Amino acid sequence: MSVLRVTLSIRTTLVLAVLVAVIAPLAIWLTVQQNLFRSAFQPLVVENRQAQLNLAVSALVEPLWTLNETGITAVLDRTVAQPGVLSLRLEETRPTDDSHLVVHQRVRADLPPGTVPPPGAVCLQAPVLREGQSLGELQVCYDPDQLDRAMASRRWELFKLAALQAAMAALLVMGVLYHRLIRPLDRLKAQASRIALRGEEATMSWRHMDEIGELGEHLNDVHRQLHTLFGQIERQQQALEKLALHDHLTGLPNRLLFRELAQAACATALRDGHALAVLFIDLDRFKVVNDTLGHSAGDALLKTIAQRLSSSVRASDAVCRHSGDEFLLLLQDYGSLEQLMQTVERIQREVARPMMLEGREAHVTASIGIALLPDDAREPDELVRHADLAMYEAKKAGSNGHGFYRAELNQRVQAQMEVERELREALARDEFELHFQPQIGAARGELLGCEALIRWRHPQRGLVPPLSFIPAAEQAGLIGEIGVWVVRAACAQIARWKAEGLAFGCVAVNLSANEFRDSALVDTVRDAMQQHGVRPDEFEIEITETVLMTEAAALRIVADLQALGISIAVDDFGTGYSSLAYLKRLRPRTIKIDRGFLKDLPEDEEDRVVVEAIVGIAQALGIEVVAEGVETEAQRDYLCGAGCHILQGYLIARPADAQQYAQWLAARPPDIVSA
Numbered sequence: 001m002s003v004l005r006v007t008l009s010i011r012t013t014l015v016l017a018v019l020v021a022v023i024a025p026l027a028i029w030l031t032v033q034q035n036l037f038r039s040a041f042q043p044l045v046v047e048n049r050q051a052q053l054n055l056a057v058s059a060l061v062e063p064l065w066t067l068n069e070t071g072i073t074a075v076l077d078r079t080v081a082q083p084g085v086l087s088l089r090l091e092e093t094r095p096t097d098d099s100h101l102v103v104h105q106r107v108r109a110d111l112p113p114g115t116v117p118p119p120g121a122v123c124l125q126a127p128v129l130r131e132g133q134s135l136g137e138l139q140v141c142y143d144p145d146q147l148d149r150a151m152a153s154r155r156w157e158l159f160k161l162a163a164l165q166a167a168m169a170a171l172l173v174m175g176v177l178y179h180r181l182i183r184p185l186d187r188l189k190a191q192a193s194r195i196a197l198r199g200e201e202a203t204m205s206w207r208h209m210d211e212i213g214e215l216g217e218h219l220n221d222v223h224r225q226l227h228t229l230f231g232q233i234e235r236q237q238q239a240l241e242k243l244a245l246h247d248h249l250t251g252l253p254n255r256l257l258f259r260e261l262a263q264a265a266c267a268t269a270l271r272d273g274h275a276l277a278v279l280f281i282d283l284d285r286f287k288v289v290n291d292t293l294g295h296s297a298g299d300a301l302l303k304t305i306a307q308r309l310s311s312s313v314r315a316s317d318a319v320c321r322h323s324g325d326e327f328l329l330l331l332q333d334y335g336s337l338e339q340l341m342q343t344v345e346r347i348q349r350e351v352a353r354p355m356m357l358e359g360r361e362a363h364v365t366a367s368i369g370i371a372l373l374p375d376d377a378r379e380p381d382e383l384v385r386h387a388d389l390a391m392y393e394a395k396k397a398g399s400n401g402h403g404f405y406r407a408e409l410n411q412r413v414q415a416q417m418e419v420e421r422e423l424r425e426a427l428a429r430d431e432f433e434l435h436f437q438p439q440i441g442a443a444r445g446e447l448l449g450c451e452a453l454i455r456w457r458h459p460q461r462g463l464v465p466p467l468s469f470i471p472a473a474e475q476a477g478l479i480g481e482i483g484v485w486v487v488r489a490a491c492a493q494i495a496r497w498k499a500e501g502l503a504f505g506c507v508a509v510n511l512s513a514n515e516f517r518d519s520a521l522v523d524t525v526r527d528a529m530q531q532h533g534v535r536p537d538e539f540e541i542e543i544t545e546t547v548l549m550t551e552a553a554a555l556r557i558v559a560d561l562q563a564l565g566i567s568i569a570v571d572d573f574g575t576g577y578s579s580l581a582y583l584k585r586l587r588p589r590t591i592k593i594d595r596g597f598l599k600d601l602p603e604d605e606e607d608r609v610v611v612e613a614i615v616g617i618a619q620a621l622g623i624e625v626v627a628e629g630v631e632t633e634a635q636r637d638y639l640c641g642a643g644c645h646i647l648q649g650y651l652i653a654r655p656a657d658a659q660q661y662a663q664w665l666a667a668r669p670p671d672i673v674s675a
């Protein structure tokens with residue numbers, strides 16, 4: 001069903017309605033009036049005509065009798081001038097001479113002469129009698145439209161009167177409607193528009209408390225409520241925006257806002273040729289403070305540093321918390337490089353000031369990397385990345401340092417990223433392989449086992465040693481996947497040797513510190529051993545001392561591995577913290593003296609002292625000592641004499657792939673030590 005949409009405004013509708021309401025009754029009234037008039041005046045007209053005729057006839061008796069022509073003419077002229085009379089005709093009958101007929105005719109002055117009676121005229125006639133004797137006959141003809149004419153004239157008068165009344169009524173009604181309806185409606189409309197546009201001045205005063213006035217007051221209420229509501233929403237929105245763009249702990253802009261500020265600042269600096277620097281700040285020793293004094297102290301420290309950084313630079317510069325203990329500074333128009341360095345040193349001095357946390361004095365320092373626009377980069381993300389690289393480089397040189405970005409840092413990062421990409425591909429293409437280096441008993445030379453050492457068979461570069469890719473894998477977060485591969489590959493190899501009937505002893509694998517962050521390592525090892533039927537005495541894990549010192553979860557994971565029956569060897573012993581407390585708690589099966597202590601043996605006295613001390617401690621704790629990197633017979637003899645239990649090194653065999661190692665096992669002399 002189609003809906004007819006009426007688009008007439010209320011104003012137009014009301015005007016039309018008022019006009020119809022005034023004109024229609026007026027027209028009806030006029031029509032009724034006319035009919036009433038006609039029916040009332042019709043008989044009067046007839047009577048009036050008859051009376052006129054009678055009057056004229058009476059008036060004619062005397063002149064006709066006396067043959068007074070002047071009198072006759074006067075009566076006739078008077079009669080024809082009567083309203084409604086068109087013409088008259090008097091036939092005179094002379095008493096003296098009947099045969100002689102005198103006829104008098106009159107026509108109304110505005111009619112052409114000779115038309116008696118005019119066509120369509122209503123004619124009345126009567127004899128003129130004197131004492132029963134006929135003196136003549138008078139015929140008077142009347143205008144048939146006399147009444148209509150009279151009515152028309154009256155109708156026009158009535159119409160003018162009625163129109164005047166109607167106009168006055170319409171004006172009155174329109175005036176009332178305008179003041180009480182149309183104008184208030186217009187005001188309502190304007191008020192609603194202002195509310196819709198959220199105008200401040202939307203409240204209106206309403207004098208008449210009629211329906212529209214009440215509606216207007218309601219709108220005032222609505223406006224007040226909306227105003228309050230919008231105010232709340234705006235405040236909440238501002239709070240949300242602040243939350244989204246600011247760090248909730250320090251209140252500083254976060255990296256999102258920093259990016260926006262930096263974008264605008266870079267554009268202005270490039271346009272105006274001004275200097276601009278981005279400083280990447282990383283706090284040294286924050287982790288130590290956080291770990292020792294607790295997280296609330298760490299939070300307080302970050303807030304203090306945020307205040308110190310903000311007060312160290314101008315209000316036009318931007319300070320932002322990037323993440324954790326990292327901050328970004330945007331220094332606009334910093335002046336000369338010398339002035340920039342003064343600012344950097346001021347920041348470092350401010351950060352390094354001691355502070356009281358949890359009743360204890362604490363202090364941290366700042367490592368700062370600096371990238372400059374436009375020399376180092378032209379857009380914010382790149383400036384931040386380069387400043388980060390410079391900070392990383394500065395930190396490597398020691399804490400509380402600063403350094404500028406250099407292009408070769410980026411090249412190094414590019415190379416690192418390339419290695420990472422290649423490592424991912426290597427994992428996917430299974431390009432890694434394990435090599436094995438034997439470990440033998442120092443006293444009798446019997447085979448005790450081997451160390452599994454990873455190699456990367458690179459399609460172009462050939463066999464790549466682990467030190468060329470393990471650090472990159474650690475940085476790329478790929479060391480976990482590589483560790484899983486090593487564990488599974490070692491277990492699979494053990495299963496193959498067992499299937500071939502080879503006596504291989506115990507296989508030790510190397511795992512990095514990062515791998516001891518995730519307790520899933522225990523499941524990986526258990527699953528691999530179960531899958532390949534490896535016994536716990538056939539499998540060993542080598543960890544470095546630093547793992548135990550730096551990874552909080554490592555001790556728990558090591559304990560879980562030991563609970564599986566797997567033995568632990570502490571690698572590179574003597575190069576790290578060499579904490580006796582850890583040794584006592586961990587109880588590894590072996591410790592491996594780092595080959596750095598062996599290379600100048602037996603000549604170097606200090607190395608001899610270290611080796612003998614390690615052997616002494618190990619013996620006291622019931623731990624066996626592996627001497628790795630044994631290259632000469634003199635080293636071997638000294639180490640055997642010093643009490644080392646196990647030997648590993650080129651003197652016995654170089655690391656070899658599984659096939660060569662199996663051949664070595666099959667061909668090896670029965671007693672290599674005593675040879």
Ligand SMILES: Nc1nc2c(ncn2[C@@H]2O[C@H](COP(=O)(O)O[C@H]3[C@@H](O)[C@H](n4cnc5c(=O)[nH]c(N)nc54)O[C@@H]3COP(=O)(O)O)[C@@H](O)[C@H]2O)c(=O)[nH]1
Binds near residue numbers: 437628648649651655
């Ligand atoms: N996380 C993992 N680390 C691993 C893995 N495989 C090896 N590594 C670590 O890489 C480092 C270098 O290993 P590599 O190049 O294989 O060198 C080993 C031996 O070849 C070398 N060695 C052994 N005997 C001698 C010797 O007489 N002289 C000499 N100059 N070098 C010798 O020592 C390395 C073994 O050292 P260690 O592990 O400390 O016993 C090395 O730190 C490996 O740990 C892996 O799968 N995952």
